[in-house]
Amino acid sequence: MAKIAFILLCHKDPDAVIKQAQSLTAVGDYMAIHFDARAPKAAYDRIRKALADNPNVAFAKRRVKCGWGEWSLVQATLNAVETAVEAFPRASHFYMLSGDCMAIKSAEYAHAFLDQRDVDYIESFDYFHSDWIKTGWKEERLIYRHWFNERTQKKRFYAMFNLQKRLGMTREIPGDLEVMIGSQWWCLRRRTVEWILEFCRTRPDVLRFFRTTWIPDETFFQTLVRHLVPEHEIESRALTFLMFTDYGMPVVFYNDHYDLLLAQDFLFARKISPEARELKRRLGVLYASEGARFQISNEGQSLFRFLTGKGRIGRRFAPRFWEAESSLGRERELLIVLCKKWHVAKRLTARIRALTNIPCIEYLFNEAGCDLPDLGGIQSSMSKRHRHRRALMRMLFEYYDTERLVICLDPQNLDLLEDFCRDRSVSRLLEIECQFTDAYLGGHAMRVGLAGERTPKETLNRLLPTIRNDIVHESDRIRDAQFDNHLRIREIDPPDVNARALAAFLSLPEDIARELANTDHLFAD
Template sequence: MARIAFILLTHKDPDGIIAQAERLTQTGDYVAIHFDARAKPEHYRKLRSALDANPNVTFAKKRVKCGWGEWSLVAATLEAVKAAVADFPRATHFYMLSGDCMQIKSAEYAHDFLDAEEVDYIESFDFFSSGWIKTGMKEDRLVYRHWFNERNQPKRFYLAYNLQKRLKLSREVPRDLQMMIGSQWWCLRRRTMEQVLDFIKARPDVMRFFRTTWIPDETFFQTIVHHLIPETEIRARTLTFLMFTDYGMPANFYNDHYDLLLAQDYLFARKISPEAKELKQRLGELWTREGVQFAVSNEGRALHRFLTGRGRVGRRFAPRFWEAEATLGRERTLTLILCKKWHVAKRLVAEFRKRSSIPALDYVFNEMAPLPDLGGIETSPEKRNRHRRALMRMVFDHENADRMVICVDPAELDVIEDFTRDKCQTRILEIECQFSDDYLKGHAQRVGLAGHHTPPQVLDQMLPTIRADLHHESERLRDAEFENYALMREGGEIEDNARALAHALDIPSDMAQELAELDYIFRD
């Protein structure tokens, strides 16, 4: 059975570290602690006093003063690793943690998970081609030497960096290494860790290189493990769940995230907020429990993007430059059918096509709804949206029509506003639907906010936000006060819906009455 030696890098909160170490060792696992040499001496003495008697806890023999982005973080990790390898000969895996991490599965689950495959878990993507680094310094992390810390010595950092660039003092990456990059939160097998320690003894040139790279904790282990271990024995992922905000900072988890965290396909999570005392207590109790079943759905990141993105949806008021001269024409009429339930709008359009010669299209800007060959502009969603006015003008020309109907998702306000600003006459029919809880749960799964195994408690917490979001989309349409706007309601009076259809589609009242009387249109 797997027995884990946790490599714990810490610099504060001795009480929390003591509790974490005692908890993790209750199940026969081990903890090797590196406590930052910059931290308060009394905090370190408190740790030693509380944990020295625990045979499953060890401390790094040498303490390092750590700084973000520096080699010191790797050096501290290696000190804790060496202590763990020497003191815990029965450890099968070495798992990197920080003091802000907590388990989101039981020890029983974690051991079974690691026993299932004879592999290492470490993010390792090609440094130069993967695009893992989104912003900031990239190749220059490696090809120039970095002796100073950008955060506390920014003038020296950039003086040395710019001087090297000016004098063309770049260096080569060790030729036999493929530089890799990834998260610092890894879990490695014992023989892998022993190979890494043997490698760094045999390759002082590699150690010299990494000592002056910038943010080496994202490249050192990632590169060496990839160099030593066959790719078939590496899973390029972390077992620690973490998310980042729009500002590039790790997102914190709070008391109401318990069910969400347990549903993720990870063993640990960071960062747990210091204020989340209830969450810490519940997660702490989880580690030693047996027989717990976890329904893994893994929707956490999609849900975070959805919730944090509300209110930041930008609007585009000016036409794009390639559309400046594009117009459908004053003599043409375009009707936009706006409906969140796509199947409802599609059924209405299908019935309309049976009764009218007016061309009517499905969601051409939201999905790859069929279009005629227009010379390539119709071949991808990106092209359709980039040149939407030109696209619709070509469809009008192809159909030799001066009236047309298309479906648009109500969330696409920029599409709607584009056409209402055009010289053509634009009519709008909004179809207001009723959303049951079951429908919203299905909607959450379709858009990736939830999976088939998402716990019911998580879904219940999501539903008010999703419902409010759909309501907000409808409110935005009405606040825009579009001309030639009509509203058709699920459950509304047939006569009212018929009038809305007749106005928006500009069709005879008897045809509108027929469409309004179709009772299957709104069925889910």
């Protein structure tokens, strides 16, 4: 059975480090600790004293002062790994952790998970051809030498970089290495770790190269593992769950994230808030438990994007300069059907086509597969449709040779509404207000990727009020915008009431509007 030696890099909160070590070693696993040499000596002494009688804990023989983006982080890791290999001969896996990490599965589950496959778990993507680095420097991290810390010695860091660049002082990457990149949070087998330590002893040229690269903790182990281990024995993923905000900062987890964390397909999570005492307590109890079962749904990333992305509405108060003369046409009427239940809007527009000669286009700004005519490529992608929205609409009016056009939009598209309703053409809105059962909202969450077939019912039940409130919020935003010619039909209203709104929206006789309002199963799910 797998025995894990945790490699813990930490620099603060000695009480939390002590509890973390006690929790993870209580079930028979091991821990090698590197406590940053920049931290107060009293804090380090406190940790050593508290854990002195624990045979499953060892300390790196040499502590180094660590700095973000520096080789020191890699050196600290190597120091702790060397200690762990020597102190714990029965350890089969070596798992990299920080002081902010906590287990989100039981030790029983973690050991069984590692026993399933004889592989190393480490993100390892091609440095130059993958898109792991989204913005900023790429080859500059490697081909120039970086002696100073970018955060604490910014002037020196960039002065040396600019000098090397001006003088053309680049260097070659070691010829036998293919540089890889990925998360620093890995889990490696004992054999792999021993190979890495041996490689470090025999290849000082490689260590010299990485010592002056920038952010080597994202490339050193990732490159060496790929160099030393057959590809089929590498699982290019981390086992530590972490997310980042739009600003590049790690997402911090609190007490109410317990169920969400357990549902992720990872063994540990980072970062747990220091204030989340109840979460830490529950996770500590969980790690030592037996017989725990986990329903993995892995919806954490999509949930975070959904919950944090709402409310960031990019309103524009003046037309973009290239749209100054892009009116849809003063005499034209754009009739917009707004409905969260797309199938309801599609039923209505299908009926409008059957009873009138008004062209109808369904969710062209929401569905990539929407049936559109060939307009020279402007309709070929969602990004083009949004970017050239007014030009697209003018071309559709011209293609159908009409002065009146019906389109469907999702209520979340407030930016499109503001754009179209500001135009010199006549815009009318018909908002379809539907009833939303819990069953429908649950299905909606699955359709949009917020939940999966294995999402626990308890998690889904907590999510439903958020989805329901979000739908209400979208409708409120539209009403708050106070658009002209804003009409509504409602599922709870009788057909005669809805017929009056349809007649005004489409400028139709009431008998045809009444026929539309009586469309069979119009609001059915």
